[in-house]
Amino acid sequence: MTQVIRSSAELREKVATWKRSGMLVGVVPTMGALHDGHMSLVRAARKQSDRVIVTIFVNPMQFNNPEDLEKYPRDETHDLALLDEEGVDVLFAPGVAEVYPAGFATKVSVSGISEPLEGAFRPGHFDGVATVVTKLFGMTQAGRAFFGEKDWQQLQVVRRMVEDLNIPIRIIGCPTIREDDGLAMSSRNVRLSTEERASAPRLHAEMQIAAAAIRAGTPVAEALATAKAALSAAGFGPWDYLELRNAETLQPLDGLSEPARMLAAVGLGEVRLIDNIAV
Amino acid sequence: MTQVIRSSAELREKVATWKRSGMLVGVVPTMGALHDGHMSLVRAARKQSDRVIVTIFVNPMQFNNPEDLEKYPRDETHDLALLDEEGVDVLFAPGVAEVYPAGFATKVSVSGISEPLEGAFRPGHFDGVATVVTKLFGMTQAGRAFFGEKDWQQLQVVRRMVEDLNIPIRIIGCPTIREDDGLAMSSRNVRLSTEERASAPRLHAEMQIAAAAIRAGTPVAEALATAKAALSAAGFGPWDYLELRNAETLQPLDGLSEPARMLAAVGLGEVRLIDNIAV
Numbered sequence: 001m002t003q004v005i006r007s008s009a010e011l012r013e014k015v016a017t018w019k020r021s022g023m024l025v026g027v028v029p030t031m032g033a034l035h036d037g038h039m040s041l042v043r044a045a046r047k048q049s050d051r052v053i054v055t056i057f058v059n060p061m062q063f064n065n066p067e068d069l070e071k072y073p074r075d076e077t078h079d080l081a082l083l084d085e086e087g088v089d090v091l092f093a094p095g096v097a098e099v100y101p102a103g104f105a106t107k108v109s110v111s112g113i114s115e116p117l118e119g120a121f122r123p124g125h126f127d128g129v130a131t132v133v134t135k136l137f138g139m140t141q142a143g144r145a146f147f148g149e150k151d152w153q154q155l156q157v158v159r160r161m162v163e164d165l166n167i168p169i170r171i172i173g174c175p176t177i178r179e180d181d182g183l184a185m186s187s188r189n190v191r192l193s194t195e196e197r198a199s200a201p202r203l204h205a206e207m208q209i210a211a212a213a214i215r216a217g218t219p220v221a222e223a224l225a226t227a228k229a230a231l232s233a234a235g236f237g238p239w240d241y242l243e244l245r246n247a248e249t250l251q252p253l254d255g256l257s258e259p260a261r262m263l264a265a266v267g268l269g270e271v272r273l274i275d276n277i278a279v
Numbered sequence: 280m281t282q283v284i285r286s287s288a289e290l291r292e293k294v295a296t297w298k299r300s301g302m303l304v305g306v307v308p309t310m311g312a313l314h315d316g317h318m319s320l321v322r323a324a325r326k327q328s329d330r331v332i333v334t335i336f337v338n339p340m341q342f343n344n345p346e347d348l349e350k351y352p353r354d355e356t357h358d359l360a361l362l363d364e365e366g367v368d369v370l371f372a373p374g375v376a377e378v379y380p381a382g383f384a385t386k387v388s389v390s391g392i393s394e395p396l397e398g399a400f401r402p403g404h405f406d407g408v409a410t411v412v413t414k415l416f417g418m419t420q421a422g423r424a425f426f427g428e429k430d431w432q433q434l435q436v437v438r439r440m441v442e443d444l445n446i447p448i449r450i451i452g453c454p455t456i457r458e459d460d461g462l463a464m465s466s467r468n469v470r471l472s473t474e475e476r477a478s479a480p481r482l483h484a485e486m487q488i489a490a491a492a493i494r495a496g497t498p499v500a501e502a503l504a505t506a507k508a509a510l511s512a513a514g515f516g517p518w519d520y521l522e523l524r525n526a527e528t529l530q531p532l533d534g535l536s537e538p539a540r541m542l543a544a545v546g547l548g549e550v551r552l553i554d555n556i557a558v
Contacts, residue, residue, distance in 0.1 A: 166417030
């Protein structure tokens, strides 16, 4: 049975007993509303760790939009059942006051890599991510942490932060899990209408077409403009970004001289979809 | 023999072997130029840990004044001899490029407590402290860290940061060590002229007089003004601050309803002296 722990003091004791037996602890930080994307991280953690902690915490500090925070789906009972099936040892689901008690005053921020793309459209978002992830690493004292490539920029920010702060943990990125029609799995997808859900896979499809065009020599700007026009015609918008970037530093790229990643964020109805692919 | 280690990778391996044997590691973070104040921390660490790491790193990120950074005294050979005498296991003395390699982009900042006093007179200082201390805790993976009360505000900032980021380490504050005449030991004292050195103990003496007056009912502002006037007449200045504050939060106090600390920073010749006492 997956044990539910809500206090970091109790978690610390649990982890201490594991560590005394020389066990490698893996952590999968999530905001709940678990889907197959999360479960693929859980399975990776199971394979590569002796004990697995999944954390569920909808982190207010990383939401710049209060409405998005409020609407974020929550279903712990369902989540717990999924984790139990996968043999997860601990679900760590602290309350807000446990993570940010009165007097809390510390922030972890990563400059450069966290500034464009999501950083530009969600001010403060990555400070919130970097801070809560540092805390979760301290609370769980895990040796390995599993993050999805779906949130590509987040993964790079976390890697940078862990390296910069010498946090003794290994970050493992896991491929984006997609529906059969190509839509990247996301907890926000449940908020799409039937019609929007039918259009949503176009995002990934047009990104693939653009990536193929770039690899075949089409200028980057042209390939991206074509994709944007096609998607806008299909009802996508407003656009936050559709860009080609260095996969690690997220600096802008206008060619394939460096490892490249195409990243997109765009509205579809009331939902903001993000996706990214290797180019 | 104290082993000198300069790379965090080598330190990590060393610490891993200790931890596998269940040893408790203590760390004393310093900027070198070691004196009896530091050595009292080292002795506390020896008593309360199985293995002791002393770090020496003159952290550019916490110096807001490049001249102060340049003039900061350095004598590793002498420091190493002192540490060796005390049976310190490892001197970790990384270079700047080891601590801040190319691409470094992460900052730890603590709001509130780090803003007044030293924070107001040394902009960015405590960001530099919080960041490097987080890094040193990650590199050493120590279970206990020893800091002097001489840098009282720093000690409170570190405590706050460790609690806020859930870093698995216990912070131990150790009393300020003073010369026989009451002057708080500091690596900067060597830069005082003979005449300045003779006046310097007046700072602590007048602070004690003011503290006694406050305890006896003299209004805080009056007691502090008297001390300031006496010290200014004795050649101290310019003043950064002489204040009574809550000992933990460092919020201003005008009475003794809460645990109180008197803190001072003042020039004497070319040197900036700091001191603090319980009231």
